[in-house]
Amino acid sequence: MSTELPVLSAKDFASDQDVRWCPGCGDYSILAQMKNVLASMGKKQEETVFISGIGCSSRFPYYMNTYGLHSIHGRAPAFATGLKSTRPELDVWVITGDGDALSIGGNHFIHLIRRNVDLNIILFNNSIYGLTKGQYSPTSKVGTKTKSTPMGSIDQPLNPLSVAIAAEASFVARSVDSNVKHLRTTLQRASEHRGTSFVEVYQNCNIFNDGVWDYAKAKATKDESTVELEHGKPLIYAKGNKGIRLNGFAPETVDLDGKIAQDDLLFHDEKLESPQLAYLLSRMRHPEFPEPIGVFRAVDRPTYDSQINAQVDFAREKNSRGDLKTLFNSGDTWTV
Amino acid sequence: MTSSAELFPPTKKPAESVSGVTVRLAGDSGDGMQLLGTQLTNTSALSGNDVATFPDFPAEIRAPRGTRAGVSGFQVQFSAEEIFTPGDGVDTLVCMNPAALITNIGDLRRGGILIVNSDGFGAKDLKLAKLDSNPLEDGTIEGFRTIKVPMTTMTRGAVEPTGLSVKFADRCKNFFAMGLVFWLYGRDVEPTLRFIENKFSGKPDIAEANRLALMAGWNYGETTENFASTFLVPAADLEQGVYKNVMGNQALAWGLIAAAELSGKELFLGSYPITPASDILHELSKHKNFGVRTFQAEDEIAAVCSAVGAALGGSMAITTSSGPGIALKGEGIGLGLILELPFLIIDVQRGGPSTGLPTKTEQSDLLMVMHGRNGDSPLPVIAAQSPADCFNVAIEAWKIATKYMTPVFILSDGYIANGSEPWKIPDVDALEKIEINHPGPRAEDDPPFMPYSRDENLARPWALPGTPGLMHRVGGLEKQDGTGNVSYDPDNHQYMVETRAKKVELVAESIGDAEVFGKSRGTLVLSWGGTYGACRTAVKTALADGVEVGHVHLRWINPFPANLENLLGQYDNVLIPELNTGQLRLLIKDKFLTNAIGLNKIKGKPFHVSEIVGKIKELSNG
Numbered sequence: 024m025s026t027e028l029p030v031l032s033a034k035d036f037a038s039d040q041d042v043r044w045c046p047g048c049g050d051y052s053i054l055a056q057m058k059n060v061l062a063s064m065g066k067k068q069e070e071t072v073f074i075s076g077i078g079c080s081s082r083f084p085y086y087m088n089t090y091g092l093h094s095i096h097g098r099a100p101a102f103a104t105g106l107k108s109t110r111p112e113l114d115v116w117v118i119t120g121d122g123d124a125l126s127i128g129g130n131h132f133i134h135l136i137r138r139n140v141d142l143n144i145i146l147f148n149n150s151i152y153g154l155t156k157g158q159y160s161p162t163s164k165v166g167t168k169t170k171s172t173p174m175g176s177i178d179q180p181l182n183p184l185s186v187a188i189a190a191e192a193s194f195v196a197r198s199v200d201s202n203v204k205h206l207r208t209t210l211q212r213a214s215e216h217r218g219t220s221f222v223e224v225y226q227n228c229n230i231f232n233d234g235v236w237d238y239a240k241a242k243a244t245k246d247e248s249t250v251e252l253e254h255g256k257p258l259i260y261a262k263g264n265k266g267i268r269l270n271g272f273a274p275e276t277v278d279l280d281g282k283i284a285q286d287d288l289l290f291h292d293e294k295l296e297s298p299q300l301a302y303l304l305s306r307m308r309h310p311e312f313p314e315p316i317g318v319f320r321a322v323d324r325p326t327y328d329s330q331i332n333a334q335v336d337f338a339r340e341k342n343s344r345g346d347l348k349t350l351f352n353s354g355d356t357w358t359v
Numbered sequence: 360m361t362s363s364a365e366l367f368p369p370t371k372k373p374a375e376s377v378s379g380v381t382v383r384l385a386g387d388s389g390d391g392m393q394l395l396g397t398q399l400t401n402t403s404a405l406s407g408n409d410v411a412t413f414p415d416f417p418a419e420i421r422a423p424r425g426t427r428a429g430v431s432g433f434q435v436q437f438s439a440e441e442i443f444t445p446g447d448g449v450d451t452l453v454c455m456n457p458a459a460l461i462t463n464i465g466d467l468r469r470g471g472i473l474i475v476n477s478d479g480f481g482a483k484d485l486k487l488a489k490l491d492s493n494p495l496e497d498g499t500i501e502g503f504r505t506i507k508v509p510m511t512t513m514t515r516g517a518v519e520p521t522g523l524s525v526k527f528a529d530r531c532k533n534f535f536a537m538g539l540v541f542w543l544y545g546r547d548v549e550p551t552l553r554f555i556e557n558k559f560s561g562k563p564d565i566a567e568a569n570r571l572a573l574m575a576g577w578n579y580g581e582t583t584e585n586f587a588s589t590f591l592v593p594a595a596d597l598e599q600g601v602y603k604n605v606m607g608n609q610a611l612a613w614g615l616i617a618a619a620e621l622s623g624k625e626l627f628l629g630s631y632p633i634t635p636a637s638d639i640l641h642e643l644s645k646h647k648n649f650g651v652r653t654f655q656a657e658d659e660i661a662a663v664c665s666a667v668g669a670a671l672g673g674s675m676a677i678t679t680s681s682g683p684g685i686a687l688k689g690e691g692i693g694l695g696l697i698l699e700l701p702f703l704i705i706d707v708q709r710g711g712p713s714t715g716l717p718t719k720t721e722q723s724d725l726l727m728v729m730h731g732r733n734g735d736s737p738l739p740v741i742a743a744q745s746p747a748d749c750f751n752v753a754i755e756a757w758k759i760a761t762k763y764m765t766p767v768f769i770l771s772d773g774y775i776a777n778g779s780e781p782w783k784i785p786d787v788d789a790l791e792k793i794e795i796n797h798p799g800p801r802a803e804d805d806p807p808f809m810p811y812s813r814d815e816n817l818a819r820p821w822a823l824p825g826t827p828g829l830m831h832r833v834g835g836l837e838k839q840d841g842t843g844n845v846s847y848d849p850d851n852h853q854y855m856v857e858t859r860a861k862k863v864e865l866v867a868e869s870i871g872d873a874e875v876f877g878k879s880r881g882t883l884v885l886s887w888g889g890t891y892g893a894c895r896t897a898v899k900t901a902l903a904d905g906v907e908v909g910h911v912h913l914r915w916i917n918p919f920p921a922n923l924e925n926l927l928g929q930y931d932n933v934l935i936p937e938l939n940t941g942q943l944r945l946l947i948k949d950k951f952l953t954n955a956i957g958l959n960k961i962k963g964k965p966f967h968v969s970e971i972v973g974k975i976k977e978l979s980n981g
């Protein structure tokens with residue numbers, strides 16, 4: 024066998040299956056960037072596992088030349104927890120949709136995050152149920168008219184990042200399907216983080232919810248309506264013309280017309296132990312605020328998989344390796 | 360130190376030899392009846408008796424003191440003969456209060472011994488038990504040999520030297536009762552003294568108080584004129600070997616650990632707490648040094664899904680629950696089935712439907728585990744027949760799961776889970792290894808890997824993530840045989856549904872034939888699961904009375920043993936006793952068009968042997 028490791032290209036991560044998303048769907052871009060990131064990070068096909076639920080987005084594993092499990096609606100986090108707890112050396116990715124993660128799978132979603140299993144969750148947020156042909160989802164804005172809400176939806180949506188932060192997330196980020204460079208960097212950061220990395224990707228469903236994220240995607244508006252987070256840097260956007268400042272506990276937008284010093288702006292710190300800043304940033308929504316994209320929070324916390332395995336190691340050190348004869352003959356026995 | 364023989368001198372009263380006795384201990388849930396029962400069981404087992412137990416817990420954790428709802432019971436039969444049940448009629452009933460007496464007296468046989476704590480029958484106690492008159496005085500106890508013992512007073516007197524407060528002194532009452540029962544049956548106190556030593560090692564005064572109470576109870580028996588004699592139950596003629604008393608859930612956990620070791624696997628349990636299955640989770644979590652990983656999931660859905668994830672990774676994966684949790688797991692089990700991955704689903708049944716009777720036993724989940732999933736989705740099902748049998752069932756189930764690459768259901772029930780019996784410790788070196796093969800790596804120019812190719816058992820390869828060249832994607836969508844790729848082809852779907860069903864049928868080749876106990880003509884008693892003991896004892900009894908009757912007990916219910924149809928044809932009647940409305944009967948009728956007759960009890964309680972004997976005789980006379 025040659026000792027030289029073959030260098031894989033993005034193409035090597037493509038499976039032989041035809042991709043079946045609608046032409047123009049935002050999922051294509053996420054798929055392409057994922058292949059790029061895995062290749063550039065030198066990941067191995069056989070050590071990578073994609074686990075998804077059900078939805079358009081959840082078809083993703085079929086298109087990757089890695090191990091994959093297209094599971095059942097909402098439960099991908101649980102399959103991933105079982106796999107990663109027993110095979111911690113594998114690189115595990117959970118692919119999910121807004122309905123998959125936040126409706127039927129809401130419970131598993133928060134518990135995966137609080138346990139901090141070392142894997143990455145990529146939530147394809149198109150604010151709609153794509154696969155079931157266009158019902159509103161838990162991230163659809165109030166008043167969204169769909170097949171199941173002809174008079175407009177009436178329930179308050181969830182904010183995926185706020186939910187993740189409240190669930191004690193150690194890594195939280197947001198990106199946009201069409202912002203390929205940003206998406207690539209964000210996926211790479213998620214992969215590098217030890218613990219559960221949660222990434223919300225604004226994804227366009229051009230069939231059932233076309234344009235929901237236009238403000239964050241369109242050339243004309245995206246600079247005004249998004250702010251890119253950088254660790255240790257002030258929140259500046261609109262090509263350097265605007266910034267975010269704290270007024271008491273609340274953020275406010277300010278014009279950088281020379282009267283305001285950069286030092287007075289809100290500085291991003293993704294490593295803060297306290298989740299307050301990350302939460303505050305997650306509450307900045309369009310159109311009142313530019314929406315932050317990038318890494319909101321990246322802190323170090325013990326992972327579930329390393330600890331469940333550490334307990335096994337510890338038990339073996341302390342009580343020596345299990346032995347059936349010793350076990351069976353423990354306690355009171357008698358001889359006939 | 361004085362020896363225990365000096366402190367607990369053997370009786371000078373005459374000892375009457377009996378072949379077996381059934382004792383029931385009943386009191387408030389705070390009275391320590393389960394502890395008393397466990398100790399009596401242990402010492403009886405250690406003295407060589409065959410034993411069988413039946414604890415009966417109240418539904419509430421701390422029901423109000425002294426009420427009927429708070430009564431906790433423990434029944435044990437110990438015998439010089441091989442026994443299969445904790446006994447029908449109670450020979451000796453110990454009652455700590457009126458609530459215990461009124462709820463249990465009905466099971467004491469006429470002329471049986473009733474030992475009561477007479478200090479527990481004050482006006483307040485009667486009121487708590489909702490009694491207008493004192494059962495010790497109103498005729499309730501007529502026809503029994505009642506021995507009224509002022510246990511509270513005597514225990515307080517006995518433990519006085521330790522200086523413990525009355526509150527703590529009163530907690531030693533169960534040891535007084537234990538001393539008296541141990542004396543009555545000439546039981547060895549040594550194991551209990553050891554238990555006290557260990558349990559209260561940090562609290563010497565409490566240890567001493569319990570020892571004093573135990574001694575006072577023993578001496579009371581010797582000095583009181585209420586007992587003219589004691590009873591002696593000689594050792595049973597069990598197969599030679601080293602024995603241990605095991606409860607069903609413990610035996611199941613140990614069987615799972617053994618199966619993992621025998622197959623060179625590490626065990627993963629995904630579970631969510633539920634009565635009466637939780638003790639499997641508790642037991643397994645103690646044995647991490649065997650490589651056991653236990654995951655207490657956020658719900659039963661996550662529990663089964665985590666097990667499927669672990670199975671995908673190559674672990675021996677298990678999920679445990681009871682009826683309500685199994686209902687939640689349906690979709691996840693269906694995915695495991697179509698993925699054709701091996702793992703075990705354990706259902707420790709309890710009374711249903713819905714939350715039902717959590718602490719009571721029933722066999723009413725059979726049809727759910729057989730059919731309770733969407734689509735045509737058969738799975739192998741094995742049911743444990745007794746506490747000790749749980750050990751074997753775990754190993755057998757894992758053998759089948761890995762040989763045929765399929766999830767396997769194990770059924771137990773509350774009666775087996777919490778009941779106990781002697782278990783002959785197996786010779787570990789003689790246990791058969793379970794061989795599992797995973798396909799190895801492939802190079803680029805090898806032919807493509809086929810994740811849904813099949814061997815002679817229709818099993819597909821168990822390819823593990825991490826293996827170079829075997830990358831593949833699986834999921835819940837129908838897949839093409841061979842490649843495993845998503846397929847909507849109509850003929851392929853029919854083929855796959857039929858192939859998955861055929862695989863389960865093939866399991867019959869591995870499970871052996873059903874065996875007949877007793878006669879091969881007349882009436883056949885056909886049973887499954889935890890009713891084994893009552894049915895076997897009933898058939899023995901009826902045979903001794905000259906009735907033509909045989910017994911077939913099913914461990915595998917899906918598939919049925921290959922010879923079952925022939926066996927059924929040999930009898931005039933087929934009687935199926937079940938703790939449900941007739942679920943096995945439905946399956947048997949459907950499969951074999953046999954006109955089986957049901958004996959169905961749905962009271963949250965196991966069968967009495969006499970109920971089955973009665974039905975057998977009715978049929979054979981009819």
Ligand SMILES: Cc1ncc(C[n+]2csc(CCOP(=O)(O)OP(=O)(O)O)c2C)c(N)n1
Nearest residue numbers: 077078079080096120121122123152153154
């Ligand atoms: C148990 C169950 N309930 C319902 C469905 C139907 N279903 C499939 S996908 C889906 C919603 C998908 O929405 P989302 O997660 O946002 O994914 P998208 O298609 O938008 O990518 C639903 C309701 C199902 N497959 N399983």
Ligand code: SF4
Nearest residue numbers: 045048079153228229
């Ligand atoms: S329906 Fe929407 S989300 Fe689904 S594939 Fe088509 S465009 Fe994409």
Ligand SMILES: [Mg+2]
Nearest residue numbers: 120121149151
């Ligand atoms: Mg969606």
